[in-house]
Amino acid sequence: MAIAFLFVWVAVFILFYINKLTNALCVQKEIPEDRQPKVFRTINVLITILLISSYVDILLSSK
Template identity: 85%
Template sequence: MISMFLVFAVFILFYINKMTNALCLQKEIPEDRQPKVFRTINILITILLVSSYVEILYT
């Protein structure tokens, strides 16, 4: 079960980063601010994935 969740999590993170890149291009976010946007979104998605895994694990 953990391996299936890890594959799912990697897919989600990859797709979210792809959408974040499209957002940065569409909104014309300056190059110096883009790493901060990516870092913030990746941290929030990671927290969401970890909390989802913990909820599945203890349910």
């Protein structure tokens, strides 16, 4: 149970930091305002899939 709480906190931190880096990318590459939500959505979905698969891997390896 403690692993789940720790993983959730780390996942929230990772998502926050990835969004910060995505914003820096959009500013540096001068991505138009109308395309930025699509960039954020794509990156957030991919990172969420990565985090969920990592969590499942941790759950299965601990049993």
